[in-house]
Amino acid sequence: MADYKAAPLASLPKTLDPNEYFNLSPEHRRAEEARAAVRANLKRQYQVQLNNPHRKELVDDPALTRWVYARANPYPHFRATKKTSLMGAMFGVFPLFFFYYVFKTDRDRKEEQIKAGTLVRKFNLTS
Amino acid sequence: MLMVLFPTVMLLPTIWLSPSTQLWTSALAYSVAIALISLSWLCFPMETGWSSVNTFIATDPLSTPLLVLTCWLLPLMILASQNHMAEEPINRQRTYISLLISLQIFLILAFGATEMIMFYIMFEATLIPTLIIITRWGNQTERLNAGVYFLFYTLAGSLPLLVALLLLQNSTGSLSFLTTQLFPPLQLHTEASKFWWAGCMLAFLVKMPLYGAHLWLPKAHVEAPIAGSMILAAVLLKLGGYGMMRIIIILDPLTKQLSYPFIILALWGVVMTGSICLRQTDLKSLIAYSSVSHMGLVAAGILIQTPWGFTGALILMIAHGLTSSALFCLANTNYERTHSRTMLLARGLQMVLPLLATWWFMFTLANLALPPLPNLMGELMIITSLFNWSNWTLLLTGAGTLITASYSLHMFLTTQRGPTTSPILAIEPTHTREHLLMTLHLLPLLLLIFKPTLIWGWAL
Numbered sequence: 001m002a003d004y005k006a007a008p009l010a011s012l013p014k015t016l017d018p019n020e021y022f023n024l025s026p027e028h029r030r031a032e033e034a035r036a037a038v039r040a041n042l043k044r045q046y047q048v049q050l051n052n053p054h055r056k057e058l059v060d061d062p063a064l065t066r067w068v069y070a071r072a073n074p075y076p077h078f079r080a081t082k083k084t085s086l087m088g089a090m091f092g093v094f095p096l097f098f099f100y101y102v103f104k105t106d107r108d109r110k111e112e113q114i115k116a117g118t119l120v121r122k123f124n125l126t127s
Numbered sequence: 128m129l130m131v132l133f134p135t136v137m138l139l140p141t142i143w144l145s146p147s148t149q150l151w152t153s154a155l156a157y158s159v160a161i162a163l164i165s166l167s168w169l170c171f172p173m174e175t176g177w178s179s180v181n182t183f184i185a186t187d188p189l190s191t192p193l194l195v196l197t198c199w200l201l202p203l204m205i206l207a208s209q210n211h212m213a214e215e216p217i218n219r220q221r222t223y224i225s226l227l228i229s230l231q232i233f234l235i236l237a238f239g240a241t242e243m244i245m246f247y248i249m250f251e252a253t254l255i256p257t258l259i260i261i262t263r264w265g266n267q268t269e270r271l272n273a274g275v276y277f278l279f280y281t282l283a284g285s286l287p288l289l290v291a292l293l294l295l296q297n298s299t300g301s302l303s304f305l306t307t308q309l310f311p312p313l314q315l316h317t318e319a320s321k322f323w324w325a326g327c328m329l330a331f332l333v334k335m336p337l338y339g340a341h342l343w344l345p346k347a348h349v350e351a352p353i354a355g356s357m358i359l360a361a362v363l364l365k366l367g368g369y370g371m372m373r374i375i376i377i378l379d380p381l382t383k384q385l386s387y388p389f390i391i392l393a394l395w396g397v398v399m400t401g402s403i404c405l406r407q408t409d410l411k412s413l414i415a416y417s418s419v420s421h422m423g424l425v426a427a428g429i430l431i432q433t434p435w436g437f438t439g440a441l442i443l444m445i446a447h448g449l450t451s452s453a454l455f456c457l458a459n460t461n462y463e464r465t466h467s468r469t470m471l472l473a474r475g476l477q478m479v480l481p482l483l484a485t486w487w488f489m490f491t492l493a494n495l496a497l498p499p500l501p502n503l504m505g506e507l508m509i510i511t512s513l514f515n516w517s518n519w520t521l522l523l524t525g526a527g528t529l530i531t532a533s534y535s536l537h538m539f540l541t542t543q544r545g546p547t548t549s550p551i552l553a554i555e556p557t558h559t560r561e562h563l564l565m566t567l568h569l570l571p572l573l574l575l576i577f578k579p580t581l582i583w584g585w586a587l
Contacts, residue, residue, distance in 0.1 A: 055553055071408045072408070091399070102519050103520070110517070
């Protein structure tokens with residue numbers, strides 16, 4: 001595994017270039033070579049699937065599947081922390097009471113004006 | 128009325144007795160004929176308001192637009208399901224179409240019902256074919272969860288309605304829409320009357336859906352097959368709006384105090400579900416949350432009980448029905464090609480399917496209420512009447528309009544514009560059937576620009 005060379009679709013990473021890093025231990029070098037081999041294999045698999053002339057469906061990406069599933073199912077991992085409780089209160093509870101107060105006072109004021117006959121209706125919605 | 132109901136019922140034996148090569152063609156042809164007959168309901172000659180009256184079913188300017196929308200949607204659903212049902216055995220195809228037709232029959236009876244108990248029974252009856260369509264023909268394992276949420280949310284909301292209707296029958300002796308609008312005001316002064324009011328309204332608010340009880344909708348819409356999504360988005364949500372508009376006439380004057388929490392939930396829901404749309408990764412989920420957003424506006428428009436509010440609500444219901452159904456069909460074209468609903472996987476489609484991009488563009492513009500489409504007319508009337516009701520609602524409705532525009536554009540730009548993902552290039556081109564489907568969605572919307580009085584109900 002010591003002479004790992006660059007391939008057309010898998011470039012040699014900097015950590016494996018002997019001219020760049022001369023103070024790394026041989027174990028570190030071997031670990032880097034193993035990782036580079038895995039990465040190159042994944043790239044090769046993707047390119048084989050991408051350039052297959054008989055392929056009719058999408059290339060399957062398991063990382064994307066995991067990410068989409070995680071975005072769609074946050075509920076089992078929900079924990080009530082200070083931050084999440086604050087967010088829930090700010091966006092879910094407080095606005096309801098705030099707007100109830102705003103609309104109720106505005107409407108009561110308007111209803112009193114209507115009953116007293118003092119409401120000035122400048123624009124008619126229906127003629 | 129029977130002119131449309133009998134052919135629809137007779138479609139069921141037609142489906143089961145057609146030879147397998149002519150199944151979809153005959154289903155489509157006959158449902159188009161029924162849809163064209165239903166257009167005859169759109170002339171309202173009667174001064175009393177109710178036309179086509181018989182003892183049990185009648186049409187009036189409120190129910191007619193929804194009835195025509197229902198009848199128009201059946202050929203569109205059959206057209207949309209043709210592709211993904213092609214590999215199934217013939218009897219299962221027949222069962223699927225029979226479920227769609229039975230849904231149609233229940234919906235015609237529901238919108239045409241003159242008696243509230245008949246409306247209630249049909250309201251509940253529509254749940255069963257929809258449940259079967261979602262749980263049997265959906266595509267992911269989550270469809271079972273979705274069916275359960277859908278069934279139990281709606282049932283739990285509507286059982287109090289049964290009790291409320293029976294109480295009403297006991298105290299007034301009649302539940303016919305024709306007579307309840309002429310009743311003297313009900314004596315609703317006790318605490319129990321407030322619970323009765325809530326019982327009447329809750330079923331429809333859950334169905335619409337109102338923001339707090341909307342959890343069933345994204346699940347059901349996403350997991351349903353295309354015909355299920357179309358009928359759910361276009362018509363079943365409007366059952367809730369229609370029921371609310373019918374029953375709110377007799378609930379005065381309690382509505383003036385008791386409707387505040389629901390108006391606030393509806394308006395806050397417009398803003399919140401719009402914001403959730405901006406974060407969605409799943410295309411159908413985005414369209415489902417946009418449905419909740421638009422229906423929040425409809426609910427607020429109905430609850431303030433003004434003529435413009437009712438008119439705007441009805442117009443927005445019809446326009447949103449057509450737009451949302453079309454967007455689900457477009458999402459389905461993506462799904463049939465890539466078998467994935469993730470937005471990130473199918474980007475830059477304008478390079479690959481340019482004609483479909485035109486349809487995406489038009490329906491995105493319809494979704495964000497572009498003038499002169501009826502979507503704008505409905506939204507503007509609701510926003511204006513809400514502003515008249517209380518000036519401060521403009522904060523929420525204005526923010527809602529902005530957010531609607533931004534997520535609609537986000538959806539369009541992500542799916543159509545930008546770099547094409549490289550694995551996308553090997554997908555099949557657009558079928559003529561899909562273009563026909565889009566045209567049939569857009570045509571009523573464009574024609575309604577010229578005569579919106581057809582769909583604006585009896586309030587104006």
